Amino acid sequence: MPIFNKSYKITHKGVDLHIGSDDLEAFAKFYFRGLPVLERCTEKFILDLYVYAHTSGLNPLVVLDEIKSLEVPNEFTRTKPATMFTRLPLKGIWHKHFFSSHFLGQNMQIAQGGGRLETSIGQVLEKYEGIENTDENWKAVAKELTQETMALFHQRKERSCLTGEWIIFIKHEGNNYYMSISFHANDDISIYDDVLTSCQQDFPHLTEIVKNYAIRTA
Template structure:
């Protein structure tokens, strides 16, 4: 695929809704947003928040990577509906399988409050675990999802790509993620690498 500079500028402006930061998103990210329209508004909302154009969201705050080779870069979580189950699982510690005192307490409270009406338990339990768990994570600004990977340079953010948590787990995955970022963004933003 080949784009002229004018086509590249127009594409980025179109994808971002003519945002002031359009020139600081990579072509890779712009194309990813076109290809995944369900995530576009969530990603652009988080970027708007990072740029100070929108209020902060309930997703986790931005963090700089701690280990090489990703250490100079940052990531910001974005939350979209496809991340709902992951957040509920995180709230109740379901993925780790180690048990959860909060879950035990919730079950005990439901039994105490509705012990005389066991037919009510399933709907109360589903509501408490799903809606309650999600609301609690949102209130604590702990919503998780995938990442917007960005770099900071001269007081501005440059938005490179999206990634999952798993793409940065461990040294081998971190190296592959950095290679992916370099392959997709280094020619456009060489000063970041």
């Protein structure tokens, strides 16, 4: 378990947080009970989860469910499989998506891309071509268009292709070490710097391993 001995003043999404070491420790013990991975989590990872839970309405259990899927063989997940970054500077570091309702719009946009939405709309309009111009008929059209739109999302969900934000972690000697939570908008260098800083603070033996990933995974 991380040694919580720091306090933080953080402003995120207009919310000011004053986080003490006791706050982080209590948060970690409450949410990670029954999931024996705390000794492989950095303080940065716990802090990220705390901040997003208290400023963005993120349910920490959403993230922990994805961690469980990484730790337990054949555990079900509706998001994409974990993958390793292949480009510098993140080459060799892993990430796993997690999903919550906050990311519904993003997934709808992806699901409807590539002309899929236009095709579905066209099929519905063709089906109702020439109908009488009444309120009831157009309500029926609108209802079916909504159903087709949601069907694209559910198809993506059933294929376990939902996307969200990232759990950043390292694989070493058969174990996962959880470094941070990152957003797609974060640039690669800042993510890499967070990983290195987290290693130096909590897992010094992983620092040189991360620095040498580009060579070892070439």
